[in-house]
Amino acid sequence: MRKEEFDVGEYVDLMGLLLDLEIKDEYRDGVVANFERIMAIANLVNSFPLPEEIEVAPVFEP
Numbered sequence: 001m002r003k004e005e006f007d008v009g010e011y012v013d014l015m016g017l018l019l020d021l022e023i024k025d026e027y028r029d030g031v032v033a034n035f036e037r038i039m040a041i042a043n044l045v046n047s048f049p050l051p052e053e054i055e056v057a058p059v060f061e062p
Contacts, residue, residue, distance in 0.1 A: 008035045 009032050016023045023031055
């Protein structure tokens with residue numbers, strides 16, 4: 001699914017129904033705005049190229 005087809009407001013409404021979570025009208029715009037920010041950050045992270053030879057590290061060592 002391309003991001004221009006993704007409707008964040010519809011997603012919030014559907015997830016509220018699925019989770020049986022009432023989102024009051026006064027909070028809905030804020031919830032939608034937060035999910036739009038999350039989507040922008042996730043797109044940035046997911047678009048970062050990783051080399052093919054990279055391996056998963058079982059322990060983080062700074």
